[in-house]
Amino acid sequence: MTFHSRSVVEFGLFYSRISESLLSGAPLANTLELARAQLDASAAALQIEDRWAGGQPQTFLVDDGSAVEAPAARLAELLDTAHHVSACRSSEVGGMRYTLWLFRDLSDIHFDAEEGSVCEIVVGEILRGRELSQRIGTSEVERTLYSTVMDRLAVGVVILGAGGSILCCSRKADEALSERDGLQLQAGRLRATCAKEDRELQAAIKLAIQAAANGVQTTRGIALTRLSGQRNLGLVIQAMPTAARQGVIATPTVAIFLRDPEANAEVEGELVRELFDLTPAEAAVARRLAAGLSLEDAASSLDISRNTARAHLRSIFSKSGITRQTELVRLMLNSAVVLGERPRQVA
Structure with missing residues (x-):
C-alpha cells in the first residue's frame, strides 16, 4: 500500500482528488483509476445497483489503467482469479447500493486491513x-425551467446579494x-437611469436587504421612467428572508422582478392549435389577436381578407x-399556451 501512518497529507490529497473527480462530472472510470493507482x-x-427499480446493476471497471468494454464479465473473472478487497x-x-472492489494479481501481496478501510472510505x-x-x-434543471418560464412570460428577474451586488440575471x-x-x-449594481428614481430604487433595495436579514418578507413596487418615451418600466422588489438550511446560513438576498409593459408573452402556434383544437389558419389568427393586433391588422399580416379573418374568428369562438375577442385574448394568455417554445417560423 502507498499510504503510511505518517502520510496524512498524502491521503488528504488523494481524498481531495477523488472528491474533485466526482463533483466535476468526470467519468467514473477516472475515479476508479485514482483508487487503483x-x-x-x-x-x-x-x-x-438500484434496489427499488431492480434490473441489472451498472458496472464500471478499469484494468491496468484502462476502462474495460465488458466490465460485468471481467468483474466475474477477477473475483475468481485475483486477490480482492x-x-x-x-x-x-433512493435505494442505491454502491460496491467497490480492488484487485491484485495472485502473485502480489494480499490487501491488508488498512487498505480495506481505505476502500470503505472511497x-x-x-x-x-x-x-x-x-x-x-x-x-440546475429546476433553475433553467423556472428561468425559461419567466422569460416566456416576458418577466425579467435579478437576484441581489446581501451587499446589493447582482448575483444573477435572467435572459x-x-x-x-x-x-x-x-x-x-x-459597477455590478442595479441603477435607474433617472437620478431621482435611482435614489428611490437604492433606498428600496437597502430596506429589502435589511428586511431579509431580519427574516421579514417585504414587497414594493417602483415605476421607472424610460428615456425612449415608452411606458414606464415596472419593478417589484421583494426581500428573500435569511433561512437556515442543513446547518448553513443562506445569504440574505433580494429578488427584483421587472416587466416591459410593451412586451407580449410569447404564444407558440402549434400549441395554440393543439390546446384549442384549431386549424393552422385559425391558430395563426388567434396568435396575432393574443399579441394585441386588431382583426384588421391580423388579416393584413396574414395576407388574407378581413372577411376570411372574421370567418376564422367565428370558428374560434364556436370551438x-x-x-x-377580449375573452379570447384573456383565455389564451391565462392558458398553458404561453409556456410553449417560440416557433422558428411565424405561423
Whole structure:
C-alpha cells in the first residue's frame, strides 16, 4: 500500500482528488483509476445497483489503467482469479447500493486491513459525491425551467446579494439592462437611469436587504421612467428572508422582478392549435389577436381578407365557447399556451 501512518497529507490529497473527480462530472472510470493507482491495485471495479427499480446493476471497471468494454464479465473473472478487497455502501434514500472492489494479481501481496478501510472510505465518498452531483444537477434543471418560464412570460428577474451586488440575471433582465432604458447596470449594481428614481430604487433595495436579514418578507413596487418615451418600466422588489438550511446560513438576498409593459408573452402556434383544437389558419389568427393586433391588422399580416379573418374568428369562438375577442385574448394568455417554445417560423 502507498499510504503510511505518517502520510496524512498524502491521503488528504488523494481524498481531495477523488472528491474533485466526482463533483466535476468526470467519468467514473477516472475515479476508479485514482483508487487503483493509489492502492497499487491491478484493477478496480464499481457496481451501482438500484434496489427499488431492480434490473441489472451498472458496472464500471478499469484494468491496468484502462476502462474495460465488458466490465460485468471481467468483474466475474477477477473475483475468481485475483486477490480482492471490497466495501459496500447504501444510500439512506433512493435505494442505491454502491460496491467497490480492488484487485491484485495472485502473485502480489494480499490487501491488508488498512487498505480495506481505505476502500470503505472511497466507496463512501463515491456515494456522497454521486448524490451531491445529482442534487446539483436537479437544482440546475429546476433553475433553467423556472428561468425559461419567466422569460416566456416576458418577466425579467435579478437576484441581489446581501451587499446589493447582482448575483444573477435572467435572459429577459439582461435584455432590459442592455437597453439602458430606465434601468442599467453600473459597477455590478442595479441603477435607474433617472437620478431621482435611482435614489428611490437604492433606498428600496437597502430596506429589502435589511428586511431579509431580519427574516421579514417585504414587497414594493417602483415605476421607472424610460428615456425612449415608452411606458414606464415596472419593478417589484421583494426581500428573500435569511433561512437556515442543513446547518448553513443562506445569504440574505433580494429578488427584483421587472416587466416591459410593451412586451407580449410569447404564444407558440402549434400549441395554440393543439390546446384549442384549431386549424393552422385559425391558430395563426388567434396568435396575432393574443399579441394585441386588431382583426384588421391580423388579416393584413396574414395576407388574407378581413372577411376570411372574421370567418376564422367565428370558428374560434364556436370551438372555445366564447363570444368576444377580449375573452379570447384573456383565455389564451391565462392558458398553458404561453409556456410553449417560440416557433422558428411565424405561423
